[in-house]
Amino acid sequence: MLDLVETRSVSPVFVGRQSESETLASLLRAADAGTPQAAVIGGEAGVGKTRLLEEFLAGAAGAGALTAVGAGVELGADGLPFAPVAALLRSLHRQVGDELVAAAGERRGELARLLPELGEPSGVPPVDGDALDRARLFELLTRLLERLAQQRTLVLVFEDLHWADRSTRELLAYYVRSVRAARLLVLASYRTDDLHRRHPLRPFLAELDRLRTVHRIELGRLSGREVAAQMAGILGAPADAGQARSVFQRTEGNPFFVEELTVGGQPCGDLPDTLRDLLLVRVEALDEPVQDVLRVVAEGGSCVEHELIARVAGLPEQELLAAVRVAVGARLLVATEDGDGYRFRHALTREAVADDLLPGERARLNRRYARALEAEPELVPADELPTRLASHWYHAGDRARALPAVLAAAVAAGRRFANAEQLRLLERAIELWDAVGDEARAGLRPAQPIWGYPASDAGGPVGWTDLMAEAAVAATLAGEEERAMALCRRALREVDPVERPLHAAWFWAQRAGMVGRLMRGDGWAELRRAQELLRGLPPSEVHARVLALEAAMRSKQGPAPEVLEVAERAVELARLVGATGTELYARYTLATLQADAGDSEGGVERMTAVLETVLRRGEVTLLGRCLVNLGAVLLDSGQFERGLEQIAESIELAERYGLAETPSWLRANEAFALTLLGRWPEAEAALELATRHASHDHSRMVSRVLTGQLAVLRGDLARAEAEAAAALARAEGMKTPDLFHWELSRFRVDLAVARGRPLQAREILRSSLPLVSYFGSSLLAWGLAFAAATAEAEGRGLPGFAEGREAAVGEIRALARRLPRDLPIREAFSALVNAQLARAEGRDTPERWAEAVAALTPFGLPHHLAEARYGWGEALLAGGDQDGRRQAAEQLGAARELVERLGAAPLAERVARLAQRARLDLTAEPGARPGPEPEARPFGLTRRERDVLELVAAGRSNRQIAEELYMSPKTASVHVSRILAKLEVTTRGEAAAVAHRLRLVTLS
Structure with a gap:
């Protein structure tokens, strides 16, 4: 042809x-x-x-x-x-052909969804598994x-x-x-x-x-010289300079427009006023039968099959070929690559021809296309038929025929794992629903089962509510949570809770999960509403779904007996009603609670079993939760390397299966672990990826907080301040306190300490405590407790800080008592926090710090170890004896080595200042004896200077010191200056803090 x-x-x-x-x-x-x-x-x-x-x-x-x-x-x-x-x-x-089939191998049935020539497509999975199978399709295609x-x-x-x-x-x-x-x-x-x-x-x-x-x-665009060269190529001879300049000015160097103006062997003289007119110049110069064929092709889509054009145009074969020959010769149409159809040489021309159609012409052409496809569906590839048929009936204005066609196209899109396109089609069906009569809707049947959704009665026709549920699920799978929320709200406005309580409860349960993910609330009000609607009804899949969701929401309170009981009941009920997806969801919740209760190995084993079942069944709505929580539980139990390995596997699975937001959470967890392990460049890279993948405010905030925390540890306080401001701005709109508040509060406390504002740190903790109940991640909670204890220890001795210290330390101890100590990593953090709180009260001993170091050492947490060795060295120096100084030099030397390797500038500075004040040489060979203390007490302070320091620490002025010690104010001033120099501080407040921390004065 x-x-x-x-x-x-x-x-x-x-x-x-x-x-x-x-x-x-x-x-x-x-x-x-x-x-x-x-x-x-x-x-x-x-x-x-x-x-x-x-x-x-x-x-x-x-x-x-x-x-x-x-x-x-x-x-x-x-x-x-x-x-x-x-x-x-x-x-x-x-x-x-043969090579492609061989490369597809045994998986060609799955690839046949995209290329029917490979054979019959594999069986269709349930809706909730579509995204998972789509990911498998991605992987198969890439390997092919x-x-x-x-x-x-x-x-x-x-x-x-x-x-x-x-x-x-x-x-x-x-x-x-x-x-x-x-x-x-x-x-x-x-x-x-x-x-x-x-x-x-x-x-x-x-x-x-x-x-x-x-x-x-x-x-x-092309330059003027290039436009002249293009015209010369078209004309076969150099173009007139004036014409070339005119064409360049009118086209501004766009090659396609240059061609349009240089057609027929010479440049057009009179140039059209509009782009549309320019594009139609050569179309309107053709005979009317040729223009009719061009209109048919333009309305048929980007590429149209020859036989389909013949059916729609209604021309005898010879007349059609003659018209096509002219259109191709005029460089308006070109043959498609497969040789069975045509497309416009340039999309702009097709758009101009289609836009030139009258509304009635367009509707008539689309109706003829739709009827031709219904009569002979083999005219187009089978995989394109549903969408093309739906589009033609819709643009034909025949809503009664368009609705079932659009729904069929939505099902086809879901089966091809195109959830975003499925959502668009379902929204079009919703638009058409009220425009058609009951007769047109009566023949519609549900497409595929939805997890936990009450099936239509006795296989009856699909209703508007069912359509809304399908659209809400498609929106969730497509990552459009806002749209899913809007669909649920609209459905609940229309569903009669008295006549259809199961359906209303299902939508309320959907909303309960969504408001939590979108940070609009805690979801309890929505869940309670679902529970009220179900009261008194026989057990169903909706009951199981609501109970499983309650267990998941209660799990944020920790593994209390009543929470474990709810999770166990959810598993039993889901099993009773045959809700397999819901049962897996509840089993996973139960496994995480067991791990959180201290049975980390057993919990991880059960979580892994659920994950394997989820992958095997294709329950995509569970996959992201499984992937994120499994790695998090391993990290929280102190299994850092194993946790990082699991996170790496989970990231690969999440990307392979198209889970848009999951990689951001996984990367954030990875960065958290890498920061603890002192692998800060890797943590920074992970945070960059976490920020890149984040599409929700919640995950973006987590990335910002972790980025800011790393900046504090490195001493980049300007960066930390910027991240804190951004995180706080976003947190203001959060209606639900959650795990995020642990890390945000810890970050803000650490930043306040780094800025020398311990009172601010105290207030941050106090205002945060109402927001942070037990949320199941003990490392984050212990991290906050340690940061707050450090603030109290570093602020000791500062003017005005002693007031309220006892209450603040009590609050931190109360927080620590609520946290679990049933795993070695939790015991280690407990020892660290207790030692720091004792330091804040001036009661720490080298033995306390030695215990903390011993407990932390197996986990390889260099910054925490450096903090503990710093505290150990400070406590040894407070003893004042020579052996203590030798041991202090060893501990501070080990801390110095750790912080220098990390690049932890603030802690490195603290270690160096303490060593300088104590006249310790940390560069000496390990085991070398430090030089003797020049006087009986550290820092070379004379007895008189120690008396003056006692009064400085008590907040006395130079005149008050002079009066109490019987010296002139000038002499008191000289003593204070010498004390500041020997302690290597710049203010009286800093001198008081150092004096209290090192027990140079009596603690008040």
């Missing part, structure tokens, strides 16, 4: 683009060498992205590469799920491409990424992140002028920009 069609290129000469071509050539060379490459090419419509890619692909194919092109398809507002991916696979199948690239370089092109569906973008991002060694080059192009402020491609491009493996190429 296409042999009858004559084509020729408008611009036989490829003008400009030397730099861009060289960049692509270098990427191809790198891919040839086995390093996968990726590039995104942006530019306005008509600037030459396609021509650049065509020229490059021709050269790559000539050099032996296997190339394939897939394009995003603009089809109404829907978008075909995975359309570019399916097109790429079809192209590869045409070129290397890697296998195809073993023998030669594989070049894949995604054109028109601005039209691609979200699932395609997620697949592309997964490929870029996961492929490490392959002869693969992936290129993607998009229109920069189509990216409005809220275009979904914008955040995707921002994510790619942060990946060093992705290159960005921006195509600009």
Whole structure:
């Protein structure tokens, strides 16, 4: 058929683009060498992205590469799920069919969802498992491409990424992140002028920009000289200078517009006033039958099959071919790669032709398309049929036919793991629902079961409530929590809680989880409402779901007996009613409670068993929770290396299975552990990734707090202040206190201490205590207790600080008493906190600190060990004897070595100051005896200076000191200056603090 069609290129000469071509050539060379490459090419419509890619692909194919092109398809507002991916696979199948089938191997049934030529698709999973199977599909497809690239370089092109569906973008991002060694080059192009402020491609491009493996190429317009060269190529002779200048001025160097104005052998004289008129000039010059065919093709989508055009146009074959021949000869249409259809040579022309249709014309064409597809569905690929049919009936204005078609397309999108597209289609169905009659709705049936949702009575027709539930689940799986919340609110306004209590309870339970994740509350009010609706009803899956959610929410209170009882009842009830997903959810809650109660090994074993079942069944709604909590429990039990290994595995699973927010939480947990272990550069890298993945306020705040905490430890207080301000600004809108408050409070206390504001630290703790009950992460809680104890110890002796010290220490002790000590890591932190509190009261002993060091040592926490050795050295110095000084030098020397390796500037400074005041040489060989103390007491203070220091520490002025010690005020001033110099401090307050900490004066 296409042999009858004559084509020729408008611009036989490829003008400009030397730099861009060289960049692509270098990427191809790198891919040839086995390093996968990726590039995104942006530019306005008509600037030459396609021509650049065509020229490059021709050269790559000539050099032996296997190339394939897939394009995003603009089809109404829907978008075909995975359309570019399916097109790429079809192209590869045409070129290397047997090799592709062999590369797919035994998994071709799963890949058949995208390429039906591979055979029958595998069985359809339940809705809640779609995202998990989508992730498996991502992994299978990536491995397939890697296998195809073993023998030669594989070049894949995604054109028109601005039209691609979200699932395609997620697949592309997964490929870029996961492929490490392959002869693969992936290129993607998009229109920069189509990216409005809220275009979904914008955040995707921002994510790619942060990946060093992705290159960005921006195509600009041609220069005046390049425009003249392009015109000469089209005309076959140099263009008149005046004409070339005129064309350049009117087109501003856009190559496509230059072609349009230089058509027919000479530049157009009278230039149209608008872009639309310019694009229609050559269309309107054609005969009416040709224009009719162009209108049919324009309304059919980006690419339209020849036989489908024939059915819709209603022309005899010879007349259709004649019209197509003219359209191709006029360089308006080109044949598709597979040779069975056509597309407009440029999308701008198609848009202009489609926009020129009258409303009635458009509806009529869409109706004819829809009827043709219903009569002969084999006219289009099976995987495209539901979405295309839904779009045509919708734009035909036939709502009664559009509703079932849209619902069928939503089911198909879900089965292809395209949850974002499924949500868009379900929202369109909601829009159509009230516009059709009962008769049209009566034939609709539920698509797939939803976890915990009450099934329609006796398999009856799907109702509006069922549709809202499907949309809410799709929104959750697509990561659009705000939209899911809005859908639940709308459903609850319409559902009669008396007539349909199970349905209303299900939506209230959904809301209970959402308000917690969105930080809008604790979810208890919503859960109580669900429980009220279920009271007195026979057991059901909704009952099990609500009870399991209650157990999960109560687990934040810790493993109290009543909480464990609720979790056990939830497991039993879910098992009784056959709610497998709910049972897994409740079992996981029970396992975390058992681990938190001290049975860490048993709890982790049970959590791992649930995770394996979740992966096997594809229960995606549970996967993120399982992945995050398993690593967190290991860390909280002190199994840091094992926890980091589990987190690394979980990150890989989360990215493979498309869990958008989960990697942020996992990276934050990873950074927390790496910070404790003193691997600060790695922690910083993990926090950068956590911030990159964060899409919710909650996870962004956690990343900011951990980033600020690391800055405090390093002494970058300006950075820490900025992070604290940002975190506090976000925390103001949090209606639910949660685990985040432990770390936020600890960060703020540490920052206040670093700023020399212990009173502020005391107030921060006091205001935070009402927000922090027991939340199940003991390390965070012990961290807060230690930070608060350090604030009290460092502030000892400062003017005005003694007032309220006893109450503050009591509050910290009360907090510590509430925390568990049933694991070695918890015992270690308990010893550390107790030693620091004793130091705050002036009652610490070397033995207390030795106990803390011994307890901490097995866990390898260098900063905490350095703090403990610092306290140990200070307590030894307070004894004043020579042996104590020798031991103090050893402890401070060990602390110095730790903090210097870490880069912990504030603690390093404290260690150095203490050593200097005590006249200790920490650079001496280990075991060397320190020099003798010049006087009976440390720091070279004379007896008279010690008397003066007693009064300075008591807050006396120079005149008061002079009166009490019978000396002149000038002499008192001289003594104070000498004391400040010997203690190496700058203020009387600092001198008082040092005196109290080192027991140079009697504690008041």
